[in-house]
Amino acid sequence: MSSLKLKVCGMRLAVNIAAIAELKPDYLGFIFYEKSPRFISDVSAELIKYIPSEIKTVGVFVDEDLEVVKKKVNLYQLKAVQLHGKESLAYCKDLKSTFADLELIKAFGVDEDFDFEVLDAYNDIVDYFLFDTKTKAHGGSGKTFDWSILERYKLIKPYFLSGGIDLEHAAQISNIYDERLYAVDINSRFEIEPGLKDVQRISEFVKEMSLK
Numbered sequence: 001m002s003s004l005k006l007k008v009c010g011m012r013l014a015v016n017i018a019a020i021a022e023l024k025p026d027y028l029g030f031i032f033y034e035k036s037p038r039f040i041s042d043v044s045a046e047l048i049k050y051i052p053s054e055i056k057t058v059g060v061f062v063d064e065d066l067e068v069v070k071k072k073v074n075l076y077q078l079k080a081v082q083l084h085g086k087e088s089l090a091y092c093k094d095l096k097s098t099f100a101d102l103e104l105i106k107a108f109g110v111d112e113d114f115d116f117e118v119l120d121a122y123n124d125i126v127d128y129f130l131f132d133t134k135t136k137a138h139g140g141s142g143k144t145f146d147w148s149i150l151e152r153y154k155l156i157k158p159y160f161l162s163g164g165i166d167l168e169h170a171a172q173i174s175n176i177y178d179e180r181l182y183a184v185d186i187n188s189r190f191e192i193e194p195g196l197k198d199v200q201r202i203s204e205f206v207k208e209m210s211l212k
């Protein structure tokens with residue numbers, strides 16, 4: 001048993017959601033970014049009924065109009081929002097002041113040139129950082145970054161580790177001794193096709209990491 005949380009992102013289909021929910025991830029993500037192959041336009045009641053209340057639903061957005069984000073938070077009763085674009089401090093502050101209980105996850109694409117000082121301004125506003133691989137696609141690349149870059153991360157804020165995480169990384173992640181590592185985020189490397197998760201492989205990942 002580990003305190004490390006699990007987020008499974010890019011869900012689209014009811015049957016698949018029902019099967020993944022049985023594995024008890026801590027977070028389930030829905031991608032509201034039209035350019036993504038995992039884009040979902042509507043998280044219908046038919047989908048939501050398979051998600052027990054202990055699993056937090058996350059809306060993933062890329063530079064979306066703030067009013068659209070707020071509308072989706074209200075409509076789908078999202079518990080968290082994950083921002084993958086160049087969302088400003090004012091944008092983040094607005095969301096936090098509008099929704100007192102909403103968890104705010106600010107994603108940053110990381111490469112060897114990443115300037116960790118950009119995080120300082122967000123530190124008092126967001127609940128978590130999310131470190132993903134820097135690509136032009138903003139996310140869902142299936143590519144890992146060199147995790148040793150995180151040695152330059154000096155803040156106390158807990159973070160999600162993301163970007164191309166696969167079954168083969170389970171042992172390596174279990175050996176990361178960093179109290180700030182709050183959650184691991186899995187997505188495209190556990191798919192049969194975009195938006196359809198491989199339940200068997202995710203189940204193996206959960207077991208290998210002793211997550212539940």
Ligand SMILES: O=C(O)c1ccccc1N[C@@H]1O[C@H](COP(=O)(O)O)[C@@H](O)[C@H]1O
Pocket residue numbers: 009010029031033036037038060061062084130132137138139140141142143162163164165185186187188189
């Ligand atoms: O998955 C997508 O298509 C996507 C598109 C735009 C922004 C974020 C997206 N997904 C997030 O990207 C990371 C990394 O995913 P992967 O493991 O490399 O496939 C993850 O946090 C997803 O939530």
